[in-house]
Amino acid sequence: MILEYSGSVTVESSGSPISAETGLNLKPGDMVTTGEDGAALILLSDGTRLDLFSNSRLIVPHGEAGREAEDNLLSRLWLSIKGKFSDVEYTSAHSGSVGALRTSREEEQIFNDDLSNVQKEELLEIINSISNEDLPSITASQLTALVYEEFGQYEDAEKIYLFLIEKNPGDLILYDMLIDLYLKIEFYGHASQLIELKQLP
DSSP: OEEEEESSEEEEETTEEEEOOTTOOOOTTOEEEEOTTOEEEEEOTTSOEEEEOTTOEEEOOOOOGGGHHHHHHHHHHHHHHHGGGTTOOOOOOOTTOHHHHHHSOTTSOOOOOOOOHHHHHHHHHHHHHHHHSOOOHHHHHHHHHHHHHHTTOHHHHHHHHHHHHHHOTTOHHHHHHHHHHHHHTTOHHHHHHHHHHHTOO
């Protein structure tokens, strides 16, 4: 079901595109597409919610048993991207200053958790599934970073966030995602510095 939507959102069911409506029921195989100014919140039958960004496309899953764990994880990651940061005010962030963050607070050095071979295989499988989805590159990168976080690969996640911030200095959700990572691993020095950087005009 479409819980909420804004802007240009269409649903293609049995080959016929229609405009989105709040409360519209979706069937497996339906395709939801958002335009440049579009966004949608989708509720799946298992209770998970998916946030669909602009210029995105979602094919409603059939609920295959073999993909259940992966789908649930990706659903949680979708929520993490937008759900936690839905009240962010989009103002211009100060560009060109992220490099200073890389070399500051050296006493706070990030280490990845050790993974078993099974965990490594699961991690790679999920990341590959993200790359195979038809997603905007920034969304795919955000999801990948969140997968690394989920598996305790914090250094890898940080590298992706820093890269995305450098490329998209005005996207404050990216700052909040990295701040959230730093707070999670109790890197309060990094978090406070990034909060200050985010607030620069």
